[in-house]
Amino acid sequence: MKVAKFGGSSMASASQLIKVGDIIKDDASRKFIVVSAPGKRFKEDTKMTDLLIDLGTAYLQQTNFAEQFEAIMQRFTEIVTELELPDTLLDEFTESLKRVQELSDNEASLMDAVKAIGEDSSAKMLSAYLNKIGINSSYINPQEAGLILSDEPGNAQILPDSFDKIRMLRERDGVLVIPGFFGYTEEGKLVTFSRGGSDITGSLIAAGVEAEIYENFTDVDSVFTVNPSFVSNPKTITKLTYKEMRELSYAGFSVFHDEALIPAYHAKIPVAIKNTNNPLAKGTLIVAERELNGRVVTGIASDTGFCSLYVSKYLMNREIGFGRKLLNIFEDEGVSFEHAPSGIDNMSVIFRERNLPRDKERIILERIKNELHPDTVSITRGIAIIMVVGEGLVNSIGVANRATEAFTKANVNIEMINQGSSEVSMMFGIQAADLKRAIRSLYELYFMEEDALVRSGS
Amino acid sequence: MKVAKFGGSSMASASQLIKVGDIIKDDASRKFIVVSAPGKRFKEDTKMTDLLIDLGTAYLQQTNFAEQFEAIMQRFTEIVTELELPDTLLDEFTESLKRVQELSDNEASLMDAVKAIGEDSSAKMLSAYLNKIGINSSYINPQEAGLILSDEPGNAQILPDSFDKIRMLRERDGVLVIPGFFGYTEEGKLVTFSRGGSDITGSLIAAGVEAEIYENFTDVDSVFTVNPSFVSNPKTITKLTYKEMRELSYAGFSVFHDEALIPAYHAKIPVAIKNTNNPLAKGTLIVAERELNGRVVTGIASDTGFCSLYVSKYLMNREIGFGRKLLNIFEDEGVSFEHAPSGIDNMSVIFRERNLPRDKERIILERIKNELHPDTVSITRGIAIIMVVGEGLVNSIGVANRATEAFTKANVNIEMINQGSSEVSMMFGIQAADLKRAIRSLYELYFMEEDALVRSGS
Structure with a gap:
């Protein structure tokens, strides 16, 4: 049924x-x-x-x-x-x-x-x-x-x-x-x-x-590998996993309602995206697991409207609970954040700009200064996030290198990289103005060059 | 005086x-x-x-x-x-x-x-x-x-x-x-x-x-750019900033006591590392600011004995306070962690293994399961951290690409990348078994090839 x-x-x-x-x-x-x-x-x-x-x-x-x-x-x-x-x-x-x-x-x-x-x-x-x-x-x-x-x-x-x-x-x-x-x-x-x-x-x-x-x-006939407003006639995705879909939709792929995947995900029911106007088209199938088809990356998504808060304090790293206290301030103020990567003596917190209105920004900066006594604290707006998503990314050598090569080719500075273990995605933060150039370069690399390699059998 | x-x-x-x-x-x-x-x-x-x-x-x-x-x-x-x-x-x-x-x-x-x-x-x-x-x-x-x-x-x-x-x-x-x-x-x-x-x-x-x-x-005559047990006769560092020294010492550079830099740092007093047995050697100078000398990377440090805890939960990202609750468990248990990078629906927490004894591990895993109801939670031991440090890393295009290239050449899988939160360093997590190979490849790239380029004037 x-x-x-x-x-x-x-x-x-x-x-x-x-x-x-x-x-x-x-x-x-x-x-x-x-x-x-x-x-x-x-x-x-x-x-x-x-x-x-x-x-x-x-x-x-x-x-x-x-x-x-x-x-x-x-x-x-x-x-x-x-x-x-x-x-x-x-x-x-x-x-x-x-x-x-x-x-x-x-x-x-x-x-x-x-x-x-x-x-x-x-x-x-x-x-x-x-x-x-x-x-x-x-x-x-x-x-x-x-x-x-x-x-x-x-x-x-x-x-x-x-x-x-x-x-x-x-x-x-x-x-x-x-x-x-x-x-x-x-x-x-x-x-x-x-x-x-x-x-x-x-x-x-x-x-x-x-x-x-x-x-x-x-x-639509199927889900595109990249937003068609950046690349004309991009390739389509025939099959992807729930995880891949979720990571793509996080950064702007709006084909399928985010929350809607959960019940299907838990019940392991495949989801087919099909076109009423062209029901014979193959469509896109979302499944729990899929065979890898030689292509490392499934799709590239991006979204603008992010900002990042940077806090540094000498020997922060030795203060047990510093990170928790920082995140607590956001929770107190009802501001939800996206990520909180940390360095040795510093921590960045990435938000969607809509979640950090100017008045909240002021209150939060004050509280950080008064409660945590950092050496510096600052906010950068106008950041775009790019998600490079694919089950093939897990444990592949050279994956990060291929991606960073695309940014270098496009002359785009990477403000932030977040790649974790056992993940199906890499996240990059760049200036929003560089977005189109970066996306095109990534698409060229993952969907034009790599496909040519796969076809030529090397 | x-x-x-x-x-x-x-x-x-x-x-x-x-x-x-x-x-x-x-x-x-x-x-x-x-x-x-x-x-x-x-x-x-x-x-x-x-x-x-x-x-x-x-x-x-x-x-x-x-x-x-x-x-x-x-x-x-x-x-x-x-x-x-x-x-x-x-x-x-x-x-x-x-x-x-x-x-x-x-x-x-x-x-x-x-x-x-x-x-x-x-x-x-x-x-x-x-x-x-x-x-x-x-x-x-x-x-x-x-x-x-x-x-x-x-x-x-x-x-x-x-x-x-x-x-x-x-x-x-x-x-x-x-x-x-x-x-x-x-x-x-x-x-x-x-x-x-x-x-x-x-x-x-x-x-x-x-x-x-x-x-x-x-x-010692001066601080080496890399641990001499990995590379024989490595180049030395003549001048570096407090920040660079701090990031290097985090990952194993033990020339100077970590906490000891603080008073000099706050009073902006230069610190010279010199050799009693060879007082005429130039030594290494640690300063607040330094001119960039064409070399992007100042030093490469590494340390073993890290482990990572991975928690994933579908739509975690929507739960306000999830990250704070997770970190709170560690604080409760008196376990200090190093970093907590997050993906869309997952979060990793990096520890020094000595801070997470097996009995604490058991308690923490139980608490996470009972209090946060994640989809998965797991711990990976035997991780090494590499810090690539240099003031020249700030806002340079292609920096991440150069580094990831070195890992690819050495056939080393990158488990984790953290760039962006810190301005003067990139942090990589890899399997400890790959450490020597990775360090040699990074050294070759940053201190042999790049110097050759600088010398040839290109």
Whole structure:
């Protein structure tokens, strides 16, 4: 049995839903279908979820919401009409949109409930369409499916007991269409995952029903080895491990929701990234383990917006607890950091700039000076992180040398290197201005030169 | 005014003391002389401090101590007789050795007091000898000199008020000979620094009297760029910065006592490493800042006996405080660690193996499993650390590439790289078995090839 999740672009219009129907029809083992809300039909379009957020905001501000309401219903109407689905669906959606207004005394609950209408309506439309084309299908509400979540609106987590209930879905007849993105608390209150959380729903269902595979249908043929905005027509990745995917997504690969990998990872269920618009393309498969194919590096990811705090103190190294005290200050101030590499008498702490606003920076610098009495403390902003990721990196001689060679060739100064034992990645910190040059040089090395070597058999 | 400190080998015999006398006579600005206890005269010889420790142990165990007592007095007698110094000195030493027995109800005090007799007698002999050769000289007891220390026997620290008192030594006439290694608490109890602490005394005196230079006389012409047991006849270092010295000494360069650099560092007093047996040799100068001489790397140090603990947990990175909690366990257990580099979902902690005995290892692994619920946790022993040190490393493009090239050439796998937190060094972790090969390759690259390039003007 397979779980297939269809993203926003797959649910964006009637013509897209027709493709989804074909994909489901094509493989009888696609029994569990999880859907997002309708996404963009074209670049300037607005996603259904954003329209719903606008409506929720108008509700809360008690301003006129006729326009927002209308925009939402127009998109639903378009799909329902073009697919010739029963008009009763539209009445149902109108009713849902009106009903959430009652929650206006609780902002978080109202926003979660109004956003969920996108996925919920998607699921109802798809189920109706499947029945219309002769596939026995039911819409399954997440509560009925067993998605019982913690009471954290906008960032809910699955409760462990859910999986036993989800597993019972295996006994149901026909294709089950489940809206992604939300579930219910034990008290029956609707709560959502973090944004993009339909991937999480799919992964949870896959883990719960012990699916043979979790298919994630998007609008790309496969995952690229490098961001196509740096390198034109980069090579694609056919297979990678959960670990590799996780490290790539840390530094900007946004194909798959980060948290969403966890349930699949723990249940060891392979995840396939596929294209609704080209379902015959091979796609990208995420697995627990893979054979090495002679290529050392699987992908190169990068992200900007990092900064680094540097503290030095003569003989710091002899002060038991110095590092702990430093990190404690950040925890106290609610600032999460990424890494804390240390030298002999110094320590750097790497943050995402968004986690270290200027006012916090001031407080933290003061506290470090007063509590730790360092010789120097300073902050550098505008740092970019590059992750070179590949299972082939583990214990290979010369791996670091190949990578640093690429930076040297591109005339890029490395501000920071972090390579640890038994890791599938190397992390480099450089000035953001050098990023494109560095990425191109790394790509050239790992995907052009090395492939040429592999092909020539040397 | 200069402070000159003479180490154990310079005080080992009458013939060595004659050289010391010549050195002092040679430069009238050598006003403050700090001395160690007599060291080894030949390879199999026993240092005076070790003879004194044997005697102290016999005192404490209340066993017969005639043999140990005799061995000590024999060495003093040899020096006093050969230099034709007054016999009253020997009576004084005998008296000191007997008097410490009274402290036998307090092990730490007795051991500190008995060890201090080595340096104290050295100073008295040298002062007598200087007067004999026509140099106006006084023995100055550390209490009189102003060395007031914290009450931590065997590991005492200077108290801040001391410096004003030490400064008053400038007003004294003649050459002042001060025994190294010990001082007194505010209550007048004798306490010692950590072993090798005569360097600390010299550095404190230099800082207190604001010396123009602190000369440290040993038995080597200068500091080598690399351990001569790995490379025969390695090049020497003529000048390096405090920071460079500190990073080198962290990983095994033992020329100069680690803690001893601090007072000179804070007072910005240059430290010269010189050879008593070859005083005209240029030596090595440690300074606050130096001009770069075209050579990127100043020295390569290495040390074995490290181990690394590896913890991984999916999405660790999202758990605020994970790193702090991990480090907290070590602090709780009184285990000091060296570094804690982290990946995306993992963290390594590097220790000196001596700081992580097997019983502590077991407790710590248990606590990590129970308190942090990681996916995996493991410990690797037998790691060697290599420090490549040089002020020229700051912001040079290609530096990391040159270093990693050397490892690749030597067919050595790099387990860990840490660059960036420190500005003047790169740290590498490798298997201890690969150490010699790696060091030779790095030396070849940085001191043979690069020098050839500098000489050929390219």
